[in-house]
Each structure stands twice: as C-alpha cells, then as structure tokens.
Amino acid sequence: MGKRENGVMSEETVILKELQEVKAMLVVLVERQQLKDWYTIAEIARILGKAEFTVREWARRDRIRAEKRSSGRGAYPAWVISNEELLRYQREGLLAHQVRMRTTKLFRCLIETAGHPRRQFSEVHYEWW
16 A cells, blocks of 8 residues: 555555545635634625625624624724624625614704794794794
C-alpha cells in the first residue's frame, strides 16, 4: 500500500489522498454551516454576499429585523440579527420600505385643521375657535 511503481502512485494511495481531501472539505462545510442564535453584521454580510455597510443600512432603515446589543467593544452597541430573521430574509427578501414621518407640532395642527372650515390655526400656539 502506498508504494510507487515506476514513479506512479498505487491506486490505494490515490484513493486515500482523495478521501483525506474530501474529509477536510467536509470539516470546512460543517464549520461554515453551524447555526447560531444571533449573527453580527459582518457574519450576515459574508453569508449573503453583501457589503457590511449595506446590511447595516438595512438594519438602520428597518428593512431587516435587527437589534442593538452590547458588543463588549465599549459604550456603543452593535447590530445583531437573529437566525430566524436570516431565514426569513432568505425566503422573502427585505421588508417593505417604510416612510418615517417626523411630524412637528405645527404640522400636526395643520393636519388636524384641514377640512374644517370653522376651525382656524394660530401659528404661535394652536387653538380651536
């Protein structure tokens, strides 16, 4: 076993070498596919083949469900994404884009008075007349 005849490896040696290569590849695949409860932005980006910036923006804009958790890197928490959310994204894609409206007191009053002919708005403070 393993002897060379005229500079050619025996069939058994070739098969053993190939089996060792397959075993090494399986170890890499198993390590890559281990499930975690939570993933960092960098891990999600690597899994999805996206840039970290892109995934971070998705989290910031609520396009993917993420949480801020203390990361052990100081006072600033880091985004984390659950395994369930990763699976949901792989099935369904990004969440619908939601427009966030920042309403000011003035804007809210204008909305409230719209369509009411007898109600008038005072810019200093609003009152209903």
